[in-house]
Amino acid sequence: DAKTTQPPSMDCAEGRAANLPCNHSTISGNEYVYWYRQIHSQGPQYIIHGLKNNETNEMASLIITEDRKSSTLILPHATLRDTAVYYCIVREGNDMRFGAGTRLTVKP
Amino acid sequence: DTGVSQNPRHKITKRGQNVTFRCDPISEHNRLYWYRQTLGQGPEFLTYFQNEAQLEKSRLLSDRFSAERPKGSFSTLEIQRTEQGDSAMYLCASSSRVYNEQFFGPGTRLTVL
Numbered sequence: 001d002a003k004t005t006q007p008p009s010m011d012c013a014e015g016r017a018a019n020l021p022c023n024h025s026t027i028s029g030n031e032y033v034y035w036y037r038q039i040h041s042q043g044p045q046y047i048i049h050g051l052k053n054n055e056t057n058e059m060a061s062l063i064i065t066e067d068r069k070s071s072t073l074i075l076p077h078a079t080l081r082d083t084a085v086y087y088c089i090v091r092e093g094n095d096m097r098f099g100a101g102t103r104l105t106v107k108p
Numbered sequence: 109d110t111g112v113s114q115n116p117r118h119k120i121t122k123r124g125q126n127v128t129f130r131c132d133p134i135s136e137h138n139r140l141y142w143y144r145q146t147l148g149q150g151p152e153f154l155t156y157f158q159n160e161a162q163l164e165k166s167r168l169l170s171d172r173f174s175a176e177r178p179k180g181s182f183s184t185l186e187i188q189r190t191e192q193g194d195s196a197m198y199l200c201a202s203s204s205r206v207y208n209e210q211f212f213g214p215g216t217r218l219t220v221l
Contacts, residue, residue, distance in 0.1 A: 043199050043214050085150075087150055094139075094141070098143075098149075099150050100149060
């Protein structure tokens, strides 16, 4: 079973920041937080991952709370092409367990 | 394109038949993963290879399922005596190290009639 809880769906206006929350209250010290997204009919695409510190790359930012029990993925300027299912995953080693994710719809 | 490729993209078969899917990972990646995804759900881990060694199998991988990676490059996933419940998207992913991101292929969609 997935170790994360995400809202099933969210909407975001095009050009605005999309903030996707994830709860992982049972995360252990060695487990990383990963985010992937899946656009319809495609394989999942890696976005970002982190352990303790906040992370940023060209796609997104990952904010992890100090107690590591939750995190937020931020897409700074959402576009229509960011419409997808976003998965938050807690991972230790090879075991990567996807939940049902958040379906983000970016609206014009 | 040097991404992960999977063949076929779609497979329709009748219950009881055997099917085999192929995955070609990114060439320098020594880790290869198989997942299954049913409608409305996230991918579920099936099995993992490091080079040619199959190091981990999920309890989802019943004895009708077998996976191989004979030379540490491409991999095959075979399902024997298919059942309607096997209908799903079968995804393959590869990575170069355990904590590196996994790159996914487009998947093979299996429909068992």
